[in-house]
Amino acid sequence: MTHKIIIDTDPGIDDAMAIFYAALHPEIDIVGMTGVFGNVTADIATRNAIVLAERCKQTIPVAKGANTPLVMAPNGVSDYVHGVEGFGTMAAQPITGKPLDEPAHEFICRMINENPGEITLCPIGPLTNIARALQHDPSIAAKTKAVFIMGGGLDLGNVTDFAEANIWNDPHAADIVFAANWPITMVGLDVTTQVQCTPADFERLAKSTPVLGGFLNEAVQFYFDFYASHYGERGCHMHDPSAIIAITDPQYFTIETHALEVIVDGARIGQTTRSADPSRPKHKVPMGVDAEGVKQRFLSMIETGF
Numbered sequence: 230m231t232h233k234i235i236i237d238t239d240p241g242i243d244d245a246m247a248i249f250y251a252a253l254h255p256e257i258d259i260v261g262m263t264g265v266f267g268n269v270t271a272d273i274a275t276r277n278a279i280v281l282a283e284r285c286k287q288t289i290p291v292a293k294g295a296n297t298p299l300v301m302a303p304n305g306v307s308d309y310v311h312g313v314e315g316f317g318t319m320a321a322q323p324i325t326g327k328p329l330d331e332p333a334h335e336f337i338c339r340m341i342n343e344n345p346g347e348i349t350l351c352p353i354g355p356l357t358n359i360a361r362a363l364q365h366d367p368s369i370a371a372k373t374k375a376v377f378i379m380g381g382g383l384d385l386g387n388v389t390d391f392a393e394a395n396i397w398n399d400p401h402a403a404d405i406v407f408a409a410n411w412p413i414t415m416v417g418l419d420v421t422t423q424v425q426c427t428p429a430d431f432e433r434l435a436k437s438t439p440v441l442g443g444f445l446n447e448a449v450q451f452y453f454d455f456y457a458s459h460y461g462e463r464g465c466h467m468h469d470p471s472a473i474i475a476i477t478d479p480q481y482f483t484i485e486t487h488a489l490e491v492i493v494d495g496a497r498i499g500q501t502t503r504s505a506d507p508s509r510p511k512h513k514v515p516m517g518v519d520a521e522g523v524k525q526r527f528l529s530m531i532e533t534g535f
């Protein structure tokens with residue numbers, strides 16, 4: 230079965246891992262990417278999505294999306310985690326293609342309407358573009374095959390004790406997305422923090438696949454520096470690739486179902502919680518993971534590259 234996916238992204242070092250995995254997977258067809266602010270600005274995210282597609286030698290339509298949250302003032306980009314240009318200490322990478330003229334939310338709606346029941350959305354950044362798409366055309370909810378989100382967490386935060394970065398960067402958008410009646414799998418910190426990789430993993434990739442693995446190995450050093458200073462260990466969580474792997478390999482995950490809502494103000498802003506509101510749809514929430522299985526799946530997929 231081929232999964233037609235649109236990746237909504239803020240590349241971002243782990244975004245690059247996710248996009249390379251998806252590009253190499255024989256059963257994934259990346260039919261579009263959309264850039265959103267988060268780790269970097271929307272302009273840099275959009276350019277970096279094109280950088281990653283071109284490095285994979287794929288022609289993928291890329292649309293630029295939101296540079297600010299729906300309601301609140303921006304928190305500011307996470308350049309201290311991903312680097313000023315998004316890929317660690319690497320300078321801005323040149324591109325030959327250019328973004329579509331169509332804004333991201335309109336591109337998402339058009340693609341879903343042209344392919345009803347076939348498109349899987351994979352947001353791995355703040356959910357602003359996805360919420361804007363729902364606001365632009367609420368009918369897309371019933372026509373989307375699935376939505377696999379990297380974001381949130383029921384019992385964990387990373388930017389605060391309560392909130393995960395993608396949700397914290399636009400909690401109002403995230404709440405709109407979780408309130409919609411479409412089949413969401415929220416791949417959150419509950420599982421992504423269990424999937425950890427080491428410098429040796431990326432050295433292996435740099436040797437076996439210099440173009441793709443070498444790029445990741447260079448970019449990830451800055452991410453490792455952040456983890457070393459923040460968590461005291463040189464390694465990193467594989468947030469965004471875990472969300473894509475959940476599409477193709479659900480067997481690695483133990484899944485619960487919960488109605489979800491997002492706290493949009495106060496000390497717990499950006500927290501994803503179980504909702505008691507009976508009008509809210511239930512979504513899939515992986516709470517357990519075969520972490521070694523997911524990591525090896527990622528590494529072996531990148532090793533099919535070049």
Ligand code: BDR
Binds near residue numbers: 307379393
């Ligand atoms: C998420 O936030 C971003 O920094 C990462 O790319 C990932 O999407 C993890 O909290």
Ligand code: CA
Binds near residue numbers: 238239268
């Ligand atoms: Ca991301």
